[in-house]
Amino acid sequence: MGFDQYHEPPDELPPAARTFARLCASLTEEAEAIGWYEQRLAVEADPDARAIMSDAQGEEFKHFSMDLEFLLRRTPAWREIAQGVLFQPGSIVEHGEEAEADALEGGDSGDSGGSSGSLGIGSLKGASR
Amino acid sequence: MNHLLRSLAPISDSSWKLLDEEASERLTTPLAARKLVDFSGPHGWEHSASDLGRTAPLTSAPCDGVTGLQRRVMPLIELRADFELSRAELRDADRGAVDPDLEALDIAAHQIAVAENVSVFHGWHGAITGIEEASPHERMALGETTDGYPRPVAGAVERLLHNGISGPYALALGGEQYQRVVQTAEHGGYPLLEHLRKILEGPIIWAPGVRGALVLSTRGGDFLFESGQDLAIGYDSSDAEVARFYLEESFSFRIATPEAAVVLEP
Numbered sequence: 576m577g578f579d580q581y582h583e584p585p586d587e588l589p590p591a592a593r594t595f596a597r598l599c600a601s602l603t604e605e606a607e608a609i610g611w612y613e614q615r616l617a618v619e620a621d622p623d624a625r626a627i628m629s630d631a632q633g634e635e636f637k638h639f640s641m642d643l644e645f646l647l648r649r650t651p652a653w654r655e656i657a658q659g660v661l662f663q664p665g666s667i668v669e670h671g672e673e674a675e676a677d678a679l680e681g682g683d684s685g686d687s688g689g690s691s692g693s694l695g696i697g698s699l700k701g702a703s704r
Numbered sequence: 705m706n707h708l709l710r711s712l713a714p715i716s717d718s719s720w721k722l723l724d725e726e727a728s729e730r731l732t733t734p735l736a737a738r739k740l741v742d743f744s745g746p747h748g749w750e751h752s753a754s755d756l757g758r759t760a761p762l763t764s765a766p767c768d769g770v771t772g773l774q775r776r777v778m779p780l781i782e783l784r785a786d787f788e789l790s791r792a793e794l795r796d797a798d799r800g801a802v803d804p805d806l807e808a809l810d811i812a813a814h815q816i817a818v819a820e821n822v823s824v825f826h827g828w829h830g831a832i833t834g835i836e837e838a839s840p841h842e843r844m845a846l847g848e849t850t851d852g853y854p855r856p857v858a859g860a861v862e863r864l865l866h867n868g869i870s871g872p873y874a875l876a877l878g879g880e881q882y883q884r885v886v887q888t889a890e891h892g893g894y895p896l897l898e899h900l901r902k903i904l905e906g907p908i909i910w911a912p913g914v915r916g917a918l919v920l921s922t923r924g925g926d927f928l929f930e931s932g933q934d935l936a937i938g939y940d941s942s943d944a945e946v947a948r949f950y951l952e953e954s955f956s957f958r959i960a961t962p963e964a965a966v967v968l969e970p
Contacts, residue, residue, distance in 0.1 A: 648746065692708040692936040694728045698743030699735055700922070704910060 590701035595649060598642050605639035608632075651693045652678050707749055708938035713947060719794045723937055726806050727951060730813035731935060736911035737824035738929065740874050740922055741957075745931030753777035754930045754956040780932045780954045781831045783819055786940065787812035788948040809949070816935070816951045818913035824929065824957050825876060825914050835918060835927065838962035841867075846881065846916055846968040850888040850896055858903050860919035860966035867963045872906035874922045878914040881970065920965035927964070930956045 580600035585593060612632035619625050647654040659674025660667065705711045710720065745751070759773035766772075787808040797804040827834025841863055844856040861873050877885060885908070888896040900908055906922055920927070932954035940948040 692706060692710050692938065693746060693934045694724055694731070694936055696728060696731060696735065696738070696935050697746070697931070699732065699738040700740065700743065702739040702907065702909070704907065 591649075591697075591699065594701060595646065598645050602639060602642040602646065605635050605642060608635040609639060649695065649697050651691045651695045655691060708936055708952075710937070710939050713939035713949070714791065714942050715794050715947060716798050718798055720937075722794075722797055722804070723789075723806070723809060723949070726809055727813050727935070727937055730810050731817055734814060734817035734821070734910070734912045736817075736821050736876055736909045736914070737957075738820075739907065739909050740876060740920060741824060741927035741929050742924055743929050743931065745955075746934040747930070747932050749933040749954065751780065751932040751954070753779050754958060756958075778956045778958060780930070780956045781823075781828065782952065782954045783816060783823075784950050784952045785812035785816040785819070786948065786950045788946045791942065791945060791947050794947070809951075812951050814912070816953070820953075820955075821911050821913040824927075825911065825918055832957050833959065834957075835920065835959065835962075835965045836967050838959045839965045839967055840962055841966045843967045843969050846970055850884045853885065853896065854899055854903060856968050857900055857917075857919060860968060861903060863966055864919070864921060864964065869921045869926075869961070869964045870923050871904075872922055873904045873919055874906040875900060875904055875908045876911040876914055876918045876920070877908060878916055878970065879910065879912045881917055882908075882910045916970035917968040918965050919968065921961075923964075926959070926961035928958045928960065930958070932956075 580596045581588065581593070582596075588596070609632060612628050612635065615628050616625060616632070619628065643657075647657055655678035656671070656674040659677060660670045663670050713720070715723075754777060756776045756778055758776045760776050762772040762774050789808055790805060793801075793804045793806075822828070823832045823834065825835050827837045841860075844859055846853060846856055857875060861871075864871075864873060885896050885900065897908060904919070911918075933952065935951060935953045938950050938952055940950055942948060
């Protein structure tokens with residue numbers, strides 16, 4: 576069994592970083608599955624088969640969203656940027672640039688953890704001592 | 705800018721980064737409760753109460769023919785530890801000093817971590833019911849010497865099993881007890897820490913602030929820490945010499961299964 580989600584030696588990573596990496600890998604897999612179902616649906620003519628694949632793709636939408644929400648809760652700066660981009664009408668690129676500037680540069684805010692100011696500690700479950 | 709007023713502090717961005725990193729490092733180790741109970745959130749500073757799913761009766765009604773119930777909630781508590789730092793020290797850090805005096809921040813971080821641990825494990829009178837207060841099990845004596853620790857720990861695990869509480873189980877040890885355990889080798893040289901870990905099949909956690917120890921299940925669903933604003937540093941005020949800050953968080957703590965923990969008295 577491989578552990579390709581780790582870029583650094585797993586033994587050197589704290590539990591929270593390992594959990595984060597697992598969820599990042601899961602997020603990637605869900606996005607890939609959504610893309611695969613999208614392609615299958617584009618070429619499948621059988622209505623029953625399409626219904627099944629559409630239902631399965633809905634599951635992947637849910638899984639992707641849950642993974643994303645978990646990661647955003649653990650990463651204040653990412654959450655801050657996502658809040659400026661997701662579900663906003665208008666230019667995606669402009670919202671992205673503005674959200675990044677607000678969250679990471681923050682003018683003179685000095686908010687290294689995003690403008691929420693949180694230290695981003697969250698759950699420590701899984702720590703060994 | 706939010707309620708932490710960080711952008712008003714007369715310190716550089718690199719100083720903020722220094723303070724945040726120092727605080728995170730100092731908090732992660734002693735925050736024992738978060739290593740053992742379920743964590744929900746953070747839900748934001750505006751989050752004021754946890755849903756309990758329960759109601760209280762209302763004795764009156766606005767008109768005939770209707771009845772009403774009032775939803776009950778658990779208000780979040782705000783926990784804060786103030787500290788002040790020398791502005792000259794922070795300016796030196798900007799210049800590249802590798803040893804700025806951040807002792808006041810370190811002390812505040814330890815204090816707020818201890819307060820969180822005590823609130824969860826023992827309770828906060830009038831604000832939070834702790835695991836110790838809620839546990840219906842008769843307390844067990846940890847004993848005077850570490851040689852006797854395996855017996856009550858095994859007894860606590862047996863009691864949880866007897867009550868249908870599955871594992872893995874964890875041991876939260878007060879500072880004094882933890883130090884004793886890591887220093888002790890049993891007859892034959894086998895580390896006591898490893899012996900206890902085999903009994904528990906779960907972690908042994910250093911829990912500063914805890915009096916004695918607790919054995920509890922970490923299977924999930926029994927204890928819920930709900931975070932509003934997770935730990936953050938805010939800015940308070942400053943003068944020519946010092947800048948005043950605070951560490952702050954808001955949270956509630958609820959217990960779904962009081963039977964899922966056993967208290968070991970020192």
